[in-house]
Structures are given as C-alpha cells and as structure tokens.
Amino acid sequence: MLDIAAELHRWCEEGRDFAVATVVATGGSAPRQPGAALAVDTGGGAVGSVSGGCVEGAVYELCQQVLETGETVRESFGYSDEDAFATGLTCGGSMDILITPVRAADPARPVYAAALAAAAAGRPTALVRITAGPAALLGRTLLVRPDGSHAGTLAGPGVTDAAALDATAARLAGAMLDAGRTGTAAIGADGSRCGAPLELLVESGLEPPRMIVFGAIDFAGALVRIGKYLGYHVTLCDARPVFATPQRFPDADEVVVEWPHRYLDATEVDSRTVLCVLTHDAKFDIPLLERALRLPVAYVGAMGSRRTHLDRLARLREAGVGELELARLRSPIGLDLGARTPEETALSIAAEIVADRRGGSGVPLTGAHTPIHHDGEPLSGAGRFGSVA
Structure with a gap:
C-alpha cells in the first residue's frame, strides 16, 4: 500500500475511512507483485490496482464489505479453464489478497497514518x-x-x-x-x-531512486521527462552554465552546473542509481566514466557512435579501468528501437534501464517463450550489468 501512499495520506488527513486490498502472494503469470494495493473509501472513491483490471471489480466489492464489517479478510483468486472468466484472472495466474479496514476509530489507524505520512514525504x-x-x-x-x-x-x-x-x-x-x-x-x-x-x-x-543525466543536450530533456515518469529523482549535470539551466530542463528535480566527474565525486549514489552519460565528449566522459564504472550503481550508460565507443574503451583502458568494470558499461546507450528523435532515443534508453532492472531480455514478446513478468525482482531495484553493447 506504500505505492499509493501520497493519496492515502491525504485520505487520512481528511479523516476518511477506507479499506486497503493488498496483494500478499502470487503464482503463475500474476500481473502485480506483493505490496500492490487498491484502496476504497466510504464514498466509493478508489485508488491503486491489484491486478491491472482482472479482478478489480470483485476486490472493490470486498473492500466495501470490509468497511462495513470491520474485519480483515484474506481472499484467493485463481485460474482454471472452468472459472477463468468468473474470477477474472484470465492471464493464468493466481493471487492472494488481504483486505484490511483503516477506519478512524480503529486502533491501528495511527500506525497506518504514520507510515503513509513518512512514505508520502519520501522518508x-x-x-x-x-x-x-x-x-x-x-x-x-x-x-x-x-x-x-x-x-x-x-x-x-x-x-x-x-x-x-x-x-x-x-x-x-x-x-x-x-x-x-x-x-x-x-x-x-x-x-x-x-x-x-x-x-x-x-x-x-x-x-525515489536517482537518475543522473550528464550532458545538457536536447536528448537530455526528453530523458529527464521519461525519468520523472518512471519515478526517478532526476538530476541534470553539465559544466556549461549557458546550457545547464532550469529553464531548459523544467522537468528536472535539480540542475547542477559542475564538471560531471566532480559532481559524481561529491554526490550520494546507491545500488538503485542510474547514470546516463550523454555528453559524448572525451574530456567530460573519460574522467566521469572512470569513476562511474567503479561505483555500486544499478546502471551506467554512455551515448555515442560505435566508433566513439571503441575510442572511449581505449581511453578508459589507458586510464586503468579493468575489463570487468568496462563490461558494466552500456554503450552505445539504449536498446535497438531504430530511434531517431530525442523522444524516441529517451524511450530506447528508458527501455534498457527497465529491462536491466527487471531482468528482461529486450526481445519482442510476440512469438517469444520468455516470461512476461520476471520473478525475483529485486530488493532495491539494483540492476544486472550485462556485456558491452
């Protein structure tokens, strides 16, 4: 339910009674993972989702019942040829859902309110x-x-x-x-x-996890926007003050004027951080990537042609970067979508970040035998580092 904390925090502040349905177990091709939630208030308002639409109607009704009875219940939704359309889980999965009342008079209400307030504030x-x-x-x-x-x-x-x-x-x-x-x-x-x-x-x-975009170019503006859409706290960094301005990048959470490698040395990153290097200028790229590839971050990608990529690898080797560290570099950055425009290129980069984070292959689902939803997604969203592109 913390994934819809901002809205539920507002409901608590307004004194609304509501019930929360939370996915607590899944099997097969279930569309959502444990923690996904749907909340329904006494006025019939709803926020969130537990199945992407498959069983929302039945769960909505259960939330209304729980609001009346005040009793927490656990319900299972499964799939078989006979009852596929009755349960709604025609995707072939199964899920268990816990439905809990969160009413003003309930003893646990202050606990929920405190958790939602903290999550909504990013604590x-x-x-x-x-x-x-x-x-x-x-x-x-x-x-x-x-x-x-x-x-x-x-x-x-x-x-x-x-x-x-x-x-x-x-x-x-x-x-x-x-x-x-x-x-x-x-x-x-x-x-x-x-x-x-x-x-x-x-x-x-x-x-929120961090996305740091280095290079105040037109492609960066589109990547900043899609990074925000994916839920990242996005920083744009460039050493050139004429280009790195809030006016050019209004969607960024912050715009920093500094040499990229100096900023990376001074800022905090973690295993969920993604670093996107769009400068494709050796005087910026090499000292930045030399540091980035040695940090425990989720993703390091760099823009440039294949010729630029080969030159970049040679320079990094001269700087003492090892082969295992170089193998972490996603370059040229992004998946092969045939992208041309800044927006298409940003989509290509974002697709690679999501695939890296979730364990996806990047191949079309049509005709493939790979799972649609990859289990074992991570602890903190930390990605897997693949081979050099």
Whole structure:
C-alpha cells in the first residue's frame, strides 16, 4: 500500500475511512507483485490496482464489505479453464489478497497514518502486517523505522510474548528496509523461528531512486521527462552554465552546473542509481566514466557512435579501468528501437534501464517463450550489468 501512499495520506488527513486490498502472494503469470494495493473509501472513491483490471471489480466489492464489517479478510483468486472468466484472472495466474479496514476509530489507524505520512514525504519506513496465521491476528500492523524503533504491535490473542514478537519482526523488517525489499517472511508467533507460524508482509518505502543525466543536450530533456515518469529523482549535470539551466530542463528535480566527474565525486549514489552519460565528449566522459564504472550503481550508460565507443574503451583502458568494470558499461546507450528523435532515443534508453532492472531480455514478446513478468525482482531495484553493447 506504500505505492499509493501520497493519496492515502491525504485520505487520512481528511479523516476518511477506507479499506486497503493488498496483494500478499502470487503464482503463475500474476500481473502485480506483493505490496500492490487498491484502496476504497466510504464514498466509493478508489485508488491503486491489484491486478491491472482482472479482478478489480470483485476486490472493490470486498473492500466495501470490509468497511462495513470491520474485519480483515484474506481472499484467493485463481485460474482454471472452468472459472477463468468468473474470477477474472484470465492471464493464468493466481493471487492472494488481504483486505484490511483503516477506519478512524480503529486502533491501528495511527500506525497506518504514520507510515503513509513518512512514505508520502519520501522518508524510509517499513510497514509489517500479519497476512496468514490465527484469524485474531490477521492484519495486525507494525511500523518500523530505519533506526530500529517501531510503533504499533503484531501481538494479540494467543501471543505469549508481545515484545519478543515485535522485536523479531522489527529486526526482519529493518533488514528488508535497508535492502529496499518488499516481500513476505515467516516467523513464530512467540518471536522465534519456532512455534505457531505467522506469515508477514513487509513493505519497504524508500525515497525515489536517482537518475543522473550528464550532458545538457536536447536528448537530455526528453530523458529527464521519461525519468520523472518512471519515478526517478532526476538530476541534470553539465559544466556549461549557458546550457545547464532550469529553464531548459523544467522537468528536472535539480540542475547542477559542475564538471560531471566532480559532481559524481561529491554526490550520494546507491545500488538503485542510474547514470546516463550523454555528453559524448572525451574530456567530460573519460574522467566521469572512470569513476562511474567503479561505483555500486544499478546502471551506467554512455551515448555515442560505435566508433566513439571503441575510442572511449581505449581511453578508459589507458586510464586503468579493468575489463570487468568496462563490461558494466552500456554503450552505445539504449536498446535497438531504430530511434531517431530525442523522444524516441529517451524511450530506447528508458527501455534498457527497465529491462536491466527487471531482468528482461529486450526481445519482442510476440512469438517469444520468455516470461512476461520476471520473478525475483529485486530488493532495491539494483540492476544486472550485462556485456558491452
């Protein structure tokens, strides 16, 4: 539900009662992953999605029922030849969905409100919920902060050591938050790995990943726009003040006038950061890429012709960059879409970033035997580095 935190935070601020349906388990070709959510308020308003349309109607009705009863429920939606159209999951997948009321008078409301406020503001937070176990514990909620402190409780009837249960869940959630991972885990109801099992869904809310675009050229403007659309915090950096201006790049979160390698030395990056080098000028590219290829970032791509690419590799080798580091470089940047315009080129670059992040091959789905949705997507969105293009 943290993926729709901004809207739900507003609902909390307005005092609305609502129910949240959250995907907690999937199988086969399910369209959404654990953590995806649909919320419905008492006025019938809705935000989010759990299936991309397959079972939205049935889940919407369940949310309305839960708002009336105040009871958390877990429902399964599956596929078979007989009931494909009855359930709506004609894609061939299956999913379990937890539907939880979040009403003003509910004890867990402040916990949800705090988690949504933090996520909406871009502050790291983890939300832990019991998704399987004794009925009396279903939907119990714990908020975990990066410093290990927590609010709320997972404890309820039948739990003999509430402090131990919450402490164990908080440590688990803290590790998943640190990795940027959303997913499920099992612990014992007494806080150990033994005892009656509880299934937990841990949702990690992190600030948006960074995209840093180097080079204030026309292609950069289109890439900045598509980067924002994909949810990145986008920085445009160029050493030339006449070109690097907020007026030329109004969609960028920030425009920095600095030599690219100096800015990269001074700024913070992580395993979700993507670096797009569009300058194709050796005096900028080489010192920048020499540093970039040694950083634990998700993606490093550089624009230029194949001749430029070969010259760039030779210069980087002369600078002492090793072959394993060079193998991380996506150059020429982007997938082969036959792109010509800045917008088409930006789409090509964005497609490669998404494929790298999600484990996609980049081949057409028509006639292919590759999965549509790749499992095991990552902990923090960290990409896989492929061979040199």
